[in-house]
Amino acid sequence: MKLCLLFGLVGCFVLLMAQEHPPMVPPADPGVFTVKPTGPDAFKLIVKGHVFTSRGDIEKYLAYRAARLAIEKGGQWFTLKEERGAGEGVAPKRDSEGPRYSFRMKNFRPVWRFKSNGSPEWTRWSPFTGAPFLSADPKTISDFDVSAEIVVRKGPMDDADPLAFEAWALSDLLVNQVSPPK
Amino acid sequence: MSKSTLKFCWVALMAVAGAETAAAARWEKGYVVAFYDPAFRFGGRADYSRGTEIEPGVDCPHGSTVHFAVPAQVAQSLSLVRWRSPKEVEELANPPATGLNRDPAGVYFHTWRAASAYRGYNKAIETYINPFAAEDPGQPQVTSRIGEGFNLDGKVKPGDFVSPEGEKGVDNQLYRAWGCDAPWRGANGNGTLVLRSNDKMVEGLYTIVIRISGNKDPLNDDDATLEIGYSPDQIVKDARGNVGMDYSYRLLHSEQYTKLKARIKDGVAETEQADIHMPQIAWFENQTRDAFFRQGKIRVVPNADGTAAGLVGGYRDFRALYTQNAFAQSGGVQGVREHEDHVALYYALRRNADGMFNAKTGRYDGISSAYRMKLVPVFVVEPDRPMGIPSRESEARRRQAFDVTAAATIKAVDTLVPQEVPSGSGELAATDGIEIGPGGVPIRGRGGKGSGRNSAIPTKR
Numbered sequence: 001m002k003l004c005l006l007f008g009l010v011g012c013f014v015l016l017m018a019q020e021h022p023p024m025v026p027p028a029d030p031g032v033f034t035v036k037p038t039g040p041d042a043f044k045l046i047v048k049g050h051v052f053t054s055r056g057d058i059e060k061y062l063a064y065r066a067a068r069l070a071i072e073k074g075g076q077w078f079t080l081k082e083e084r085g086a087g088e089g090v091a092p093k094r095d096s097e098g099p100r101y102s103f104r105m106k107n108f109r110p111v112w113r114f115k116s117n118g119s120p121e122w123t124r125w126s127p128f129t130g131a132p133f134l135s136a137d138p139k140t141i142s143d144f145d146v147s148a149e150i151v152v153r154k155g156p157m158d159d160a161d162p163l164a165f166e167a168w169a170l171s172d173l174l175v176n177q178v179s180p181p182k
Numbered sequence: 183m184s185k186s187t188l189k190f191c192w193v194a195l196m197a198v199a200g201a202e203t204a205a206a207a208r209w210e211k212g213y214v215v216a217f218y219d220p221a222f223r224f225g226g227r228a229d230y231s232r233g234t235e236i237e238p239g240v241d242c243p244h245g246s247t248v249h250f251a252v253p254a255q256v257a258q259s260l261s262l263v264r265w266r267s268p269k270e271v272e273e274l275a276n277p278p279a280t281g282l283n284r285d286p287a288g289v290y291f292h293t294w295r296a297a298s299a300y301r302g303y304n305k306a307i308e309t310y311i312n313p314f315a316a317e318d319p320g321q322p323q324v325t326s327r328i329g330e331g332f333n334l335d336g337k338v339k340p341g342d343f344v345s346p347e348g349e350k351g352v353d354n355q356l357y358r359a360w361g362c363d364a365p366w367r368g369a370n371g372n373g374t375l376v377l378r379s380n381d382k383m384v385e386g387l388y389t390i391v392i393r394i395s396g397n398k399d400p401l402n403d404d405d406a407t408l409e410i411g412y413s414p415d416q417i418v419k420d421a422r423g424n425v426g427m428d429y430s431y432r433l434l435h436s437e438q439y440t441k442l443k444a445r446i447k448d449g450v451a452e453t454e455q456a457d458i459h460m461p462q463i464a465w466f467e468n469q470t471r472d473a474f475f476r477q478g479k480i481r482v483v484p485n486a487d488g489t490a491a492g493l494v495g496g497y498r499d500f501r502a503l504y505t506q507n508a509f510a511q512s513g514g515v516q517g518v519r520e521h522e523d524h525v526a527l528y529y530a531l532r533r534n535a536d537g538m539f540n541a542k543t544g545r546y547d548g549i550s551s552a553y554r555m556k557l558v559p560v561f562v563v564e565p566d567r568p569m570g571i572p573s574r575e576s577e578a579r580r581r582q583a584f585d586v587t588a589a590a591t592i593k594a595v596d597t598l599v600p601q602e603v604p605s606g607s608g609e610l611a612a613t614d615g616i617e618i619g620p621g622g623v624p625i626r627g628r629g630g631k632g633s634g635r636n637s638a639i640p641t642k643r
Contacts, residue, residue: 023598023599056264071544096325097243097244097325098320098322099319099320099321099322099323099526100320100322100323100530100533101318101320101321101529102318102529102532102533103317103318104318104320105317156340156341156534156536157533159533166529166532166533168532168545169314169318169529169532169533172314172598173303173314173316173317175598176303176315176599176600177303
């Protein structure tokens with residue numbers, strides 16, 4: 001009887017702790033996520049892995065880390081610096097009279113590199129070329145990295161900038177959805 | 183000294199004494215609030231439309247919001263839901279006029295309100311209770327620089343408004359965020375919810391009164407008092423249907439009552455800056471509650487005809503504003519009927535929040551706001567005996583539905599743990615006999631009020 005009561009109490013405690021704790025994203029293995037300063041308040045973020053799950057999952061993890069980095073650096077929002085090569089189109093236009101957003105996930109478009117079919121060579125894929133996402137069978141991908149350069153911003157957000165992301169709002173949306181790739 | 187000189191001196195002394203007595207006499211003015219709306223400055227041209235744009239203007243260049251107004255817009259919103267296929271989105275945006283309702287408009291209404299209620303990152307997450315779990319559909323915002331309100335923080339910042347009188351640094355970010363929202367925007371207070379809430383107020387849903395008093399000159403008194411609060415007395419209308427002058431109203435010292443120090447200058451009363459409790463705007467009984475303004479102020483400007491223009495401002499909790507607007511009925515019913523999207527409104531509130539800094543989270547929990555009041559002169563009196571704000575037994579269920587839904591939303595937003603729709607919530611209630619099933623499926627005639635508890639639901643996809 002006492003044992004039942006004890007188990008019951010422990011169960012209640014565990015349930016209570018599970019309810020009260022905010023959601024957490026599991027820590028990444030060493031080398032999975034790296035940040036390199038590239039200028040004043042500018043950073044290049046790279047997510048690397050070996051097990052390809054889906055484009056969406058991995059890009060969302062990168063976006064989440066970008067949001068968290070902005071918050072850690074004391075910023076309220078960040079802008080994405082698109083990595084467009086020659087002939088890779090133009091950045092989305094600013095519309096100061098259109099709807100305002102805390103973020104537009106469709107505009108978070110990082111650049112990919114991957115190795116597939118046992119090849120030691122990296123293949124680059126840019127979302128701005130118009131080419132399909134993967135030319136290779138995803139199962140044959142042995143290495144990938146996804147990168148984005150951001151600029152951390154402070155103060156009221158420029159919500160008319162199509163490449164602006166409010167850090168807290170993005171983090172709130174993604175915190176329950178992401179985990180680091182392997 | 184001659185007799186006539188003595189007489190003159192006596193008269194002069196009496197005149198001075200009399201004047202002093204008059205200046206020192208207690209004075210009192212009372213008002214009942216006859217019209218109450220958010221201080222959103224309309225900049226469009228009434229009854230003018232341009233394509234699908236409704237009354238575009240300097241405040242909102244593309245007019246009022248058209249969320250859930252046309253299939254193309256609905257398709258755009260639902261395309262942000264990752265678990266819906268493009269085909270599904272297209273079908274939901276253009277539902278066939280069969281099945282649910284013989285009225286084609288009803289088909290759109292129920293299909294859209296159901297689909298809009300499930301836009302989270304997984305199918306099980308109800309969106310209006312968990313707005314942070316859906317992507318931001320975007321909200322047209324006010325672009326003009328002129329706005330009503332108060333300089334609440336004493337600063338002049340780039341995003342602040344300039345008042346129509348030229349005062350800089352006006353903090354009214356609620357106007358910035360929600361000023362283009364269709365039900366609150368319109369010329370002369372003709373936004374649909376402005377009209378509806380005022381109609382309900384004048385018909386007896388709630389009454390607000392103001393009493394200004396002092397002991398000096400009623401036009402210039404630096405030590406006056408302004409009281410504002412709930413009255414249990416229904417507004418009395420005159421023979422023309424307007425709010426009548428000179429009736430008597432009791433002012434309750436309830437949780438919706440505040441007494442403030444005020445200064446009267448040339449007849450204009452302006453209070454100190456302090457927390458203000460007074461009734462909030464409501465159009466259903468379940469919304470009638472305290473509008474808690476932090477660092478608030480009130481200004482009363484008299485008009486020549488005895489009426490006055492009132493303005494109350496302060497920082498309001500974004501969670502109170504969101505739940506007040508969303509859950510009088512249900513988020514979907516309100517959104518589709520009023521052409522507003524509460525997910526967009528939620529993000530706009532958080533993005534523009536500028537007060538009530540929460541050191542624990544590092545975020546602002548409040549947004550600066552201002553509300554207009556048209557005031558009609560009345561007598562404001564004390565109740566015979568102390569009394570609380572009366573509650574209506576018949577509305578207890580609806581009030582509870584609001585409370586449990588708001589509590590679940592606040593818990594979800596604060597913890598980021600998506601919450602189930604609580605039992606008894608208005609989000610589960612049938613509208614026209616149609617409920618919403620998980621995943622945003624309209625279900626006809628299942629009956630009952632649904633089930634569920636205010637608890638966490640699986641968060642991972």
